[in-house]
Amino acid sequence: MLRALAVDDERPSLEELLYLLSADPRIADAQGAGDATEALRRINRALESGPGGPDAIDAVFLDVHMPGLDGLDLARLLSGFAEPPLIVFVTAHEDFAVQAFDLGAVDYVLKPVRAERLAEAVRRAAHLRRTTARISVSEPDPDCLPVELGGVTRFVPVDDITHVEARGDYARLHTRTGSHLVRIPLSALEERWRPRGFVRVHRRHLVALRHIDELRLDAGAVSLRVGGEELQVSRRHARELRELLLRRPRH
Incomplete structure (x- = not known):
C-alpha cells in the first residue's frame, strides 16, 4: 500500500x-x-x-x-x-x-x-x-542485481545484462530473456559497471561490449545491434565505442 x-x-x-x-x-x-x-x-x-x-x-x-x-x-x-x-x-x-x-x-x-x-x-x-527494486547507489557492485516482480525478489547476473535504458530516475535492464525495471539512475550504473565492460553509447543507453553483435555505419549515422535490438549511437560516443570494440578480444 x-x-x-x-x-x-x-x-x-x-x-x-x-x-x-x-x-x-x-x-x-x-x-x-x-x-x-x-x-x-x-x-x-x-x-x-x-x-x-x-x-x-x-x-x-x-x-x-x-x-x-x-x-x-x-x-x-x-x-x-x-x-x-x-x-x-x-x-x-x-x-x-x-x-x-x-x-x-x-x-x-x-x-x-x-x-x-x-x-x-x-x-x-x-x-x-x-x-521496482530500490537499490542504494552506495552499495558495492555485486555479481547479481536484485530485482522485484510481484513481491518476489530475483537475482539477475550482471553478465547476462545486454544493455540498460534510462527511464528518468529509473533504469530498465535488458537481458536476452526479458527486462527488469530498477530504481537507480543510468549514470550510477555507468560509473559502477564501466570496469565490467559497460559503455555509454547514447544519453539513454548503456551497453555491455561483450553482447554487441554488430556495429553499422550508414550515411554517417552509427548504430549497433545488441540483444536483438538496434540502438543508435550518438556522435560523441561513436569514436570511443569503435576503439573499444577493436581493442576488445571477441569469443
Whole structure:
C-alpha cells in the first residue's frame, strides 16, 4: 500500500484530492501540503526517517503551478535524491506533460480530477513500487542485481545484462530473456559497471561490449545491434565505442 502526499496551493483542490486518495484501498495514508516548499520539508523528513519510518512517503501527487517553488521545480529537486518518492502530476494545465515525463513522472492527471482517472494513476504507482527494486547507489557492485516482480525478489547476473535504458530516475535492464525495471539512475550504473565492460553509447543507453553483435555505419549515422535490438549511437560516443570494440578480444 502507498503512503501519499498531495501538494496543491488551492485548498478546495487539495481537499478533493485527499478525499479521493483516502477512498482508494491502495492508499494506506494520505497527507496534504499547501505548497512545494512544505512538501520538500516533509519529504526530507521522510527520507531521514527511512523507508519504514513513521513519516515515509511513497508517492507525491503534485500540482504544477504554485507560488514560489512550483511542481516542476520540486520534481527536478527530487530527481537528484538517491531514493525519491514516485511523482504523479495532478494539474489543470496540459502543456507540461512532456517535461513531467522527462522528469520521471509516473502519470499526468488533468483537472477536474475524475475518480476513475486518479484510480488509474494510483494503480500505476502501486504497480511500479511493487515491481521496482530500490537499490542504494552506495552499495558495492555485486555479481547479481536484485530485482522485484510481484513481491518476489530475483537475482539477475550482471553478465547476462545486454544493455540498460534510462527511464528518468529509473533504469530498465535488458537481458536476452526479458527486462527488469530498477530504481537507480543510468549514470550510477555507468560509473559502477564501466570496469565490467559497460559503455555509454547514447544519453539513454548503456551497453555491455561483450553482447554487441554488430556495429553499422550508414550515411554517417552509427548504430549497433545488441540483444536483438538496434540502438543508435550518438556522435560523441561513436569514436570511443569503435576503439573499444577493436581493442576488445571477441569469443
